[in-house]
Amino acid sequence: MLAGMAHLLIVEDDELLRDALSAQLKLAGHTVTPAADGVQAQALLEGTRCDAVILDLGLPKVNGMEVLRWIRQRLAALPVLILTARDGVDDRVQGLNAGADDYLTKPFNMAELQARLQSMLRRSRLPAFGGTLELPTNSLGRLRLDAKLPLAWLGDEPLELTQREWMLLSLLVANAGQVVSREDVLAAWQGEPGESSAAGSNALEVYIHRLRRKLADTELNIRNVRGLGYMLEPATP
């Protein structure tokens, strides 16, 4: 099987969208099994080995959130991308807390779905994100990272992070007190959809700036180590 190919379960009650998704993902080389409701999805998951699930949250019979919890109880490591109808933070946070690996808000762009899916599949195949490895939850003061979800919290508040922010923060936390070089970050980003190294290098400053703002209320500081890179360290009181 080619690296990017996978067996996907698509759970979507909207027939037009389900068919469009199936056609596009088959065209991309994936094997696709469609399901029209939660009960069908559960039956298929019990009898079929899938690499990832695309799961609509608004489903008849058994809703998507229940299917997601059901999946997490049985297939802890199965990557799940949820489709949420509203742009509500509630739905996304609830979904991510229930163990979704990523989400897309409808209406979404097919290219973005494919990019997210590839990224999710790639992560699930990395040993560090594989379900068989029990990763510790990383904590630094009020900041807590769970690499399995992946999700970060400040105290009890989920920290909204993009995929690249997440990767950057993970690197910094894993190497707290040590310098993380620009090259390390760019290497971790490499392979992210639409990322060229030149753009990545410029974007890094922007992402560092964003993370600093998101960590502003914590006791953590991202120090710019001139010529070397960045270091996460305790903010001097």
Ligand code: CA
């Ligand atoms: Ca629906």
